[in-house]
Amino acid sequence: MRLYTYHRSSASYRVRIGLEWKGIDREDRFVDLGKGQQLEAAYLEENPEGRVPLLVDGDVRLGQALAILEYLEEKVPEPPLLPKDLAGRARVRQLALLVVADIQPLQNTGPLVYLGEALEVSDPLRFQWYKHWVHRGLSAFEAHLARDPATGRFCHGDAPTLADVCVVPQLVNWCRNAGGDLSEWPHLARVFEACQALEAFQRAAPERQPDSPDAPPQA
Numbered sequence: 001m002r003l004y005t006y007h008r009s010s011a012s013y014r015v016r017i018g019l020e021w022k023g024i025d026r027e028d029r030f031v032d033l034g035k036g037q038q039l040e041a042a043y044l045e046e047n048p049e050g051r052v053p054l055l056v057d058g059d060v061r062l063g064q065a066l067a068i069l070e071y072l073e074e075k076v077p078e079p080p081l082l083p084k085d086l087a088g089r090a091r092v093r094q095l096a097l098l099v100v101a102d103i104q105p106l107q108n109t110g111p112l113v114y115l116g117e118a119l120e121v122s123d124p125l126r127f128q129w130y131k132h133w134v135h136r137g138l139s140a141f142e143a144h145l146a147r148d149p150a151t152g153r154f155c156h157g158d159a160p161t162l163a164d165v166c167v168v169p170q171l172v173n174w175c176r177n178a179g180g181d182l183s184e185w186p187h188l189a190r191v192f193e194a195c196q197a198l199e200a201f202q203r204a205a206p207e208r209q210p211d212s213p214d215a216p217p218q219a
């Protein structure tokens, strides 16, 4: 499989976690969002959405991290990232979508750059926008974890699911951009710690990717 990815992309990070969790080998192709490579003709040829991630598996070519993760789940069911029961699967998808549909798009590079360059919104106001929407979304996520007995060591039960796969990159992004404090969200903080102890999550981390300036030297 070939993954078009960028070390700082939280959507790519979700897919990297899924691939690592399932032990699926991949070949990385790096798209430098900092240099705008996602909007260059060569990449738009690969993915007309102009975003990462993109997974290519033979004739299958998929953008949208959640669609990719569901594809991987069906192709390589073990170890699973969705629970066995119908209600559990729906809850996990709800939590995943809270990040994928309601938080990340409002703080994504493209819209933030547009706010700055086209609408001339100042950096402090753009940061206020970022903090407002991410904080609101993560607070809703925390409320779900706090009130639902299905929450376990992880977002749903005692094994990671797509909910953890989606929320961890968003939390890493929050820590990087907004000071690193998760103390107001104790359930999220606990789940985050449980995930970060797992090798699959560690191997998928931004600073471990070869395109990161913090990457360890390659053998």
Ligand SMILES: N[C@@H](CCC(=O)N[C@@H](CS)C(=O)NCC(=O)O)C(=O)O
Pocket: 008, 009, 010, 011, 012, 033, 038, 050, 051, 052, 053, 063, 064, 065, 066, 100, 108, 109, 110, 111
């Ligand atoms: N809904 C998409 C979002 C993908 C996305 O927003 N990717 C970001 C990086 S995290 C990107 O490529 N941004 C570049 C841009 O918006 O120009 C998914 O979940 O895969």
